Amino acid sequence: MEYISKVTLDRPRTLAELTSMLIEKPESELIAGGTHIMSRPDYFPKSDFHSYISLDKVQELHRVSHTDKFLELGSMQTIQNLLNTASTTLSPDVYNAISRITSTPLKSKITIGGSLCLADSRTTLCSILAAVKAEADVRFITVKGDKKAKIHSRWMPVYKLYDSNGRYLYSDANTVLTRIRIPSAPNSTFIYDRVGSITNGSDHFVSVTIEFTLGQTSIITNPSFCLSFLKNGFYFVQGFDSFLSALKFPLESEDKKKIALFLSKHLPRECPAITPLQLERALRLTLNATEKVNRLIMDQ
Amino acid sequence: MKIQCVIDGEEKVLSESPDKPLHKILSEQVPSFSVNNNCLGSSCGNCLVIVNGAYTLACLTPAFKLDGANIQTYESFSKTRLARDIFRAYTEVGSHPCSQCYASKTLLIASIVLMVEKADELAGILQAGRNLYQRKSVLDENFVKQEMRIHKCVCMEISHIEKIVALVCEYRQRSNGIYK
Ligand SMILES: Cc1cc2nc3c(=O)[nH]c(=O)nc-3n(C[C@H](O)[C@H](O)[C@H](O)COP(=O)(O)OP(=O)(O)OC[C@H]3O[C@@H](n4cnc5c(N)ncnc54)[C@H](O)[C@@H]3O)c2cc1C
Ligand code: FES
Numbered sequence: 001m002e003y004i005s006k007v008t009l010d011r012p013r014t015l016a017e018l019t020s021m022l023i024e025k026p027e028s029e030l031i032a033g034g035t036h037i038m039s040r041p042d043y044f045p046k047s048d049f050h051s052y053i054s055l056d057k058v059q060e061l062h063r064v065s066h067t068d069k070f071l072e073l074g075s076m077q078t079i080q081n082l083l084n085t086a087s088t089t090l091s092p093d094v095y096n097a098i099s100r101i102t103s104t105p106l107k108s109k110i111t112i113g114g115s116l117c118l119a120d121s122r123t124t125l126c127s128i129l130a131a132v133k134a135e136a137d138v139r140f141i142t143v144k145g146d147k148k149a150k151i152h153s154r155w156m157p158v159y160k161l162y163d164s165n166g167r168y169l170y171s172d173a174n175t176v177l178t179r180i181r182i183p184s185a186p187n188s189t190f191i192y193d194r195v196g197s198i199t200n201g202s203d204h205f206v207s208v209t210i211e212f213t214l215g216q217t218s219i220i221t222n223p224s225f226c227l228s229f230l231k232n233g234f235y236f237v238q239g240f241d242s243f244l245s246a247l248k249f250p251l252e253s254e255d256k257k258k259i260a261l262f263l264s265k266h267l268p269r270e271c272p273a274i275t276p277l278q279l280e281r282a283l284r285l286t287l288n289a290t291e292k293v294n295r296l297i298m299d300q
Numbered sequence: 301m302k303i304q305c306v307i308d309g310e311e312k313v314l315s316e317s318p319d320k321p322l323h324k325i326l327s328e329q330v331p332s333f334s335v336n337n338n339c340l341g342s343s344c345g346n347c348l349v350i351v352n353g354a355y356t357l358a359c360l361t362p363a364f365k366l367d368g369a370n371i372q373t374y375e376s377f378s379k380t381r382l383a384r385d386i387f388r389a390y391t392e393v394g395s396h397p398c399s400q401c402y403a404s405k406t407l408l409i410a411s412i413v414l415m416v417e418k419a420d421e422l423a424g425i426l427q428a429g430r431n432l433y434q435r436k437s438v439l440d441e442n443f444v445k446q447e448m449r450i451h452k453c454v455c456m457e458i459s460h461i462e463k464i465v466a467l468v469c470e471y472r473q474r475s476n477g478i479y480k
Binding site: 005007008009011031034035038039040041043044045046050052054056096099100102103104105106108109199 | 301317318319320321324340341342343348354355356357359360361362364365411415440442446447448449450
């Protein structure tokens with residue numbers, strides 16, 4: 001018996017065409033690199049009708065531009081393209097962390113937009129981009145009744161795209177993430193570490209990301225700190241208005257105890273879905289990371 | 301949708317659902333292509349193929365991206381000189397992939413060889429050496445291990461794969477006349 005496809009697919013060529021299609025078919029699912037969508041167990045064959053809009057031909061989503069201050073990349077750029085274009089914008093540590101995300105055949109497929117807009121999973125790229133203070137341009141398309149569609153765009157810091165449970169805040173809305181901006185910070189200090197694998201279950205995965213600028217007198221400026229628990233939580237703090245405020249680097253063992261105590265109290269409240277193993281791992285990774293910061297300061 | 305493409309050198313006109321994954325198309329079109337472990341992208345790596353020169357997982361490649369594509373499976377790759385160099389290095393190192401993953405692991409090793417050559421070229425290195433990471437190229441010392449993460453079958457040791465990759469680079473540099 002011949003298989004009759006229940007799938008429709010549109011491939012707009014411009015952002016304007018994409019916007020009109022989303023107004024016409026708000027139930028459509030956007031497909032970028034397809035690595036997440038195609039790994040779903042019910043991906044093929046579909047038992048119900050399904051409509052996709054592929055972003056692969058939308059010219060604006062492939063654009064790349066540089067200024068002295070930042071690098072701007074369309075959301076359809078892949079992780080591999082990001083590496084190829086950002087070698088001078090990113091500090092070597094950030095560059096290495098991104099290049100270790102996964103193997104090249106996958107890095108050449110996974111897009112920036114697909115990584116940032118996964119509904120319920122905060123993968124490596126989200127934490128790294130949040131920590132380096134990247135911003136994302138999100139286009140909102142709202143249609144109310146018979147009224148004309150309202151379209152507006154907003155730049156926002158990447159960390160503000162998520163709640164503390166790690167959910168992407170706009171997955172139910174008719175939105176497109178069109179581009180990101182990564183501030184140029186080739187001299188910033190960056191630490192990334194993780195345990196657990198993204199493909200082997202979310203109850204084990206934890207990553208820690210810290211970024212800051214180290215001044216000549218061992219003063220740390222503009223720090224950010226991010227813990228990702230994949231599907232169970234996303235914890236981000238920026239500046240020293242957080243638990244970091246009371247600390248003076250290099251840290252003494254008393255300070256490290258304070259951090260451990262603060263996080264063990266605070267994390268289960270902020271990210272209630274994290275498992276005891278994730279909490280334990282988060283503490284260990286954070287303490288290891290602060291140890292690395294100490295060494296950097298002492299070596300200075 | 302109608303898809304015109306070339307599979308292992310043969311021109312095809314296919315009528316497929318746009319979302320159909322390439323590994324399903326290849327199972328129907330290429331008699332020797334079989335993916336034992338249909339894992340849907342969770343890195344069994346068995347569905348590796350070459351699309352327009354890029355090494356890619358067929359289970360994560362939808363039909364709608366294939367119009368005009370040139371697709372190579374292990375069937376045609378195994379007849380290339382690069383494949384023959386890899387077979388020779390398997391024998392020299394005394395380590396071969398198991399029968400379950402022979403095709404896909406050989407393709408993955410080929411992709412690593414090409415990446416090492418590109419990295420060497422970027423670093424201006426023309427000298428082959430048997431230790432990959434002593435070539436002072438731009439490679440991270442965990443490079444091969446990281447690239448192999450896309451493949452779950454652990455029938456070969458990473459150190460053996462590193463030796464195989466270094467040997468293949470050496471054979472190729474010699475036969476291209478740039479080995480000093
Ligand atoms: C085997 C495997 C291992 C992986 N390992 C890692 C890893 O170690 N680290 C890591 O960071 N990632 C990893 N990933 C990638 C990650 O988990 C997702 O698969 C990836 O982030 C999805 O990107 P994509 O471009 O393929 O998106 P798609 O699968 O096309 O889409 C993902 C989601 O984002 C939405 N979307 C896509 N683009 C946009 C946009 N511009 N605006 C709004 N919504 C959009 C889609 O509608 C969909 O809901 C891995 C993936 C696989 C298959
Ligand atoms: S079937 Fe493609 S990676 Fe397993």
